Amino acid sequence: MIIICKPEATEQQIAHIEEAIRHWGLKTHISRGVERTIIGVIGPEDVIREKPLAAFPGVSSVTPVMKPYKLTSFDFTHKRTVIDVNGVKIGDEKKIVLMSGPCSVESREQILEIAKIVKKTGASVLRGGAFKPRTSPYTFQGLGVEGLKLLAEAREATGMPVITELMDTKDTAAVAEYADIIQIGARNMQNFSLLKEVGRCKKPVMLKRGMAATIKDVLLSAEYILSEGNMNVMLCERGIRTFETYTRNTLDLSAVPALKKESHLPVIVDPTHGAGHRDLIPAMALAAVAAGADGIMLEVHNDPEAALSDGEQALLPEKFAQIVKQMRAVAVAIGKEM
Amino acid sequence: MIIICKPEATEQQIAHIEEAIRHWGLKTHISRGVERTIIGVIGPEDVIREKPLAAFPGVSSVTPVMKPYKLTSFDFTHKRTVIDVNGVKIGDEKKIVLMSGPCSVESREQILEIAKIVKKTGASVLRGGAFKPRTSPYTFQGLGVEGLKLLAEAREATGMPVITELMDTKDTAAVAEYADIIQIGARNMQNFSLLKEVGRCKKPVMLKRGMAATIKDVLLSAEYILSEGNMNVMLCERGIRTFETYTRNTLDLSAVPALKKESHLPVIVDPTHGAGHRDLIPAMALAAVAAGADGIMLEVHNDPEAALSDGEQALLPEKFAQIVKQMRAVAVAIGKEM
Amino acid sequence: MIIICKPEATEQQIAHIEEAIRHWGLKTHISRGVERTIIGVIGPEDVIREKPLAAFPGVSSVTPVMKPYKLTSFDFTHKRTVIDVNGVKIGDEKKIVLMSGPCSVESREQILEIAKIVKKTGASVLRGGAFKPRTSPYTFQGLGVEGLKLLAEAREATGMPVITELMDTKDTAAVAEYADIIQIGARNMQNFSLLKEVGRCKKPVMLKRGMAATIKDVLLSAEYILSEGNMNVMLCERGIRTFETYTRNTLDLSAVPALKKESHLPVIVDPTHGAGHRDLIPAMALAAVAAGADGIMLEVHNDPEAALSDGEQALLPEKFAQIVKQMRAVAVAIGKEM
C-alpha cells in the first residue's frame, strides 16, 4: 500500500496516519519529496485493505501494491487449472471445448433433438436453461425442475455433461443434483450469497462476467467461490454493456488474454449473447478461438421461429455445423484442436 | 409492434410473417413503401413481445409500440404512489424524506449513537447494513441477524423506521421481521428470484438501480415486484458505471425526472455511493433535491477512520448537519420541505 | 512517480531502471518489500512523464504522484478565475450567468427575436451556432460567416455578448472578429490544433467536455489553451456517452464539484444537450444550479417546429421564463443570485 499525502498535509496528520498503520500491526517507510510525502506500508496488505485510509486527514490517494485476489491469481498456482467434467477436460492447453444447446429447455423433444444435433456436430457439453433470468416478468421463465430432469435425460441419451444456470440459493440442491456444471449468470455475478453457496458445492462452476464488471470484479467474484473451497471454476466472457446499441452487448475479447494473464482459471467465450445478432456470431466465434478461449458456448435451435427465448440469436443446425468447421481450422492454425 | 422488412424481403417471407402473427391471434396492417414493406401488428402487444420475430427471414427490425412494463407505468395509476412507513410518507409531493445512518451496523453503541445523531439532524428513516454485498470475500460481510436486531433496537430508541438490505432469498423472513423497508441492492437488481420473493412480502421495498441498468431495466425489475402483488416499491438512483474514474460511479440525476415521468413510484437518490468521495457529496445531495427526488439517502459515521466499510465516503455529523440545512433551503426554493 | 516492480523482477532489471532514471536527471528511492521492490522517483516528474517506463523489463506498474495539468490546476492560482466578458463576470462566486439562445442562427428575424426574449427573461450572454457540427452531412450545417454577422447584430440590439462555436482553424479570425466567447464543441475537445489556436487568441473560450472525456482529459485539453497564453477559459459539462439511451447523453453533474475542486476555472452546465428531451431539462437545470455551476446554458426557440436543428430539445419562451424563475429561487437558496 502506498499512501500519497496532500501537499498541505501537516506533520501531525502524517504522524496520525503512521500511528494507525503501526496500530494495525504494520510498518511504514516514509519518503519526503519536495512537494509531497509518500508513506509506504510494509507488511501484509490484506490487514489494511479495508481500512478507510482515504478518510484520514492529509491523505490524497491510496494505491494498493498487491492484488486483492489470491486463490484466483495465476501467481497462486503457477500453472493452468484443468477441470475434468465427466471426462471432458476444460482448460486443456491443446483442446478447445464446445458447449452448445438451446437457450431454454422447452420440451423433451426439443432438448433431445438439439442435444443430438450438437453432439454430432462436435459439442462435448450440452447447455440449456431451466431457470431463466428474464428482464421482464411477463416472458417465459423456464421449466424449472422439470427442465433439469429433461437435461438429465438428454445427458443419458448423448453422454454429454450438462451445464445449466442456478439463480437462487434455494434451488442449489436441485441444480447440483442434475447439472454437471453450474452456471452463474451475468446478472448474478455479484450475488455473493449465491457465489458462497456454489463455493461450498463440489460441482464445477462457470461464472459469467457481469455487464458492468471489470476484469478485477470478475476475479474477485471467482475468489468468493474459490475461498469457500471449490477450485473448479471457469470464467466466461459474454459481452459488457457499452454505449453501442448495434450489438446487444460489446463482446470484450481482450478479456480472454487478460483473464488468462491474471488467473489460472479456464476462460470460456459466449459469442451468442455478446453479439445478439445471428449475422455477427460466426465472426465472433472465430475471433474468440483465435483470442485463446478454452471453450466456446454457442446457442443452437432447430426451430428458432418457435423458440421460447432468444430465438433471434440462435444458430440453425446447418449454420452451426459450418461455424464449427471454421473454428476447427482456426484452432489448428494456433496449434490447438477443437 | 412495427416490423420493418428488409428491402430484399420476398412476398413469400412477408406472407410467412403475417401468417405467424395471425396464428398468435393478432392482426396485421401492411404498408408497402417504394423500398420497404412495413407490417403493423394490431392487438395486444404482450402476446408477441417474446416471439422471436427478428428470427424470421426478411425481417430487418422490430419496434415495440407499447411499453414493456405495465403496473410500474405512470399510465397505470395516473397518480403518484405515496408509501406510508410507520407514519413516514414517502413520495409525498411536498415533503422530501431523509434516510440516513452508517454503511454497516458495526455494534450496539455505534448504531445507537449514529441513529440519535441523524434523527436529531432531521432524518426520518434509519439506514444500516446487516448483510453487506462486498466486492471482495476478505472484507467485512456484516453482522447478519445480530445486525438486524441492533437496528430494531435503534428503531425502539429513536422511533425511526429502519431500512436494510436483503441479499438472499433464504434471509427474507429474518429481514422482513426486523426491517420496515427492504432494500434490494444494485448488485441484485436483476436477481429475479429475490425480486419475486419481496414481491410476495407485504413490506415496502427500495429497489436500487444496477450499475449497468437502463431506465427501462429498472422499471422492469420493479415490475417483477409489483406483479407479485407488492405495490409499495420505491426506486433509488445510486450511480451508474461509466468510463469516468474520478468518481466511484456516475450519479445520473436525469434518472429522477425520467423515472417520475415513466412511473408513479417514488424516487430516492443516494449521493453517497454515486460520488464515492466525501468532497463531492454535498453538491450532489443539493442537486438531487433540486432534481425532484422524493428522498435522499446519506451515509453518516461518527468515526469514519474506524468504520468497517466505506468510511472514506461517510459524512461526519457536523458536515451532515450543514448539508441538511442547505438541502432544506433548496427544498423550500422548489416548493417542498424536508 | 512510483514504479512497482514485478515480483520476479531481477536485480539487473531494477538496476537498469534506476540507471535510466538517473540518466534522465532524477534520483531514485528504493524500498524492498518481501514480495516486491518499489522505486520512488525523486525530482520533477514532468521530465519522465512521457518516458515509456512500462516498457522496461521488470516493471509491473507506474503511478504518477503529480497531476499532469499545471496551469489549469487550482493549486496554480489558489483562487477562482473570474472572466470578464464585456462587463459580464463569469465565475463570480455569488452570481450565476445565464447563456441562452437558439441552437443555430437561422435568420435575422429569428436571432433578433429570440435574443430579445432571452435578454428580457434574464440571460446575459447570447448563444447561437453559425458553424454547426452535425452528425450527418445531409443536415443543416449553419449559416457560416453570415450567421456570425447576424449574431453581432443581435449583440448590438441587445447589448449581450455573444458565444458561438469555432470548428476549424481556418475560421479562427472570422469567429474571433464577431464572437465575444469562442466555443469549442464536445466533438473538438481533443482537436489539439484548434485548442492551440484559441490559446493564441485573446478571446475567452468555453471548452465543452467531450462525450468520452474524463475529468482529467477535460483539464488537459484546457491546459493546451492555457499553455498558449490564454487564461480566460471556462469549462462546460454537457453530458457524456453511457449505455443509457433514454436520454441523449448522461449529464454528469458530479463534474461540477469535481472540476471546481481540481481547477480554478469557471464551470458552465448545458442541460439541453445533456438531457436531449424537453421534459427533462427543467429538473436538470435546477440541479445544475444546486450543484454549484457558475453558468447555465439553455437553448430557447420561439418556433421549435420550424427549427433547423435540435428543435425537439429547445424550450419555448414561456417554459424558459418559468425555469429561470425557479433557478433563481434555487440560486438564492444556496447563497447566490442569478
Added chain:
Amino acid sequence: MIIICKPEATEQQIAHIEEAIRHWGLKTHISRGVERTIIGVIGPEDVIREKPLAAFPGVSSVTPVMKPYKLTSFDFTHKRTVIDVNGVKIGDEKKIVLMSGPCSVESREQILEIAKIVKKTGASVLRGGAFKPRTSPYTFQGLGVEGLKLLAEAREATGMPVITELMDTKDTAAVAEYADIIQIGARNMQNFSLLKEVGRCKKPVMLKRGMAATIKDVLLSAEYILSEGNMNVMLCERGIRTFETYTRNTLDLSAVPALKKESHLPVIVDPTHGAGHRDLIPAMALAAVAAGADGIMLEVHNDPEAALSDGEQALLPEKFAQIVKQMRAVAVAIGKEM
C-alpha cells in the same frame, strides 16, 4: 419514418402533424390502434430527417425506416470496395494487408530502420506519425513536416506506401503531398471540417473510430468524406471507451462484421491502441484476423525504451515477426492470405 403518437394525442394534434408532413412534400399513412395512432411517412425520408418531429405536440417517438447514410451503405454498391494504394490492394477478399511502423517518426535512422524491419517481416504499408494528437500539451507533438519528409524517404527506400495522420485543415496540402493514405484519428472522427477537406482530396483516407462513436456515427462520418467525392475510404476499429480500465480501450471486434454488413468499405483493425498493453496485443491481432478484418495495423519499435511516444505498447521486431507468422496461419485457416 414512423411516428408513434402519445395515447392522449388529440385529433387536432394528429392533423397538425399530417399537415406538416404534407407541407414538406410527403404523404402519410395512418393506422389507428386501440391505444395509439401511428403515422407512417411515405416518400423520401431524407426530406424530413432533420425536421424536429419530436417537438410536435402529441408525438411520443419517431423511428426512421431508412438508414441515414447512403454512399457508405453496402446497398449503394452491392459489392465491396477495393482501394489500390500504389499497387497495394486494400479490401481484397482474399488478402489481408499489414500496416506497420512506429507510433511517431522520431529520426531518419529510426524510421528507416523500422521501415526495413517491418517490410522484411511482411508489412506492405508503413505507418508513422508526424503530427501527433497527444492528451497533454507537455508531451512530444511530432516532427511535423520534417517527419513527413522522412516518411517519404522511407517510402523511397522500401517501396511501401505510407500512412500518416492529418490533424488540421491547414496541413492538408503538406500531408497530401507526402502521404499515400491520410489517417483521420479517433479524436478527429467528428471534426467535420477535416472530413470535408479530405473528402475533396484525391488521396485514400483511413478513418479511425472515435472513442465514443457508435457504428452509425462511424458510417455517418465516412459519409462526410464520400459525399465530397472521395470514395477511397477505409474504416478502422481501434477500441472504444468503456468502464474497463485493465485495457487502455475496449477493442470492439464485433465492429468488423457489423461495419462490413452495413458498408462496402474495407475495415482495418488496430490492436495496438485497443489493448494498450504489449502482452495482450498478440491475442487481439489474431482475433482481428479471424473476425474478418481487411487489414491489421501494428506498432513496432526497435528500441521501445527510448521511444518518444507509446513505447509501452510497441512490439519488438522479434515479437512482431512471431505474431505475423501466427496471423498468416489464421488467415489461411479462414481462406485468406496475409
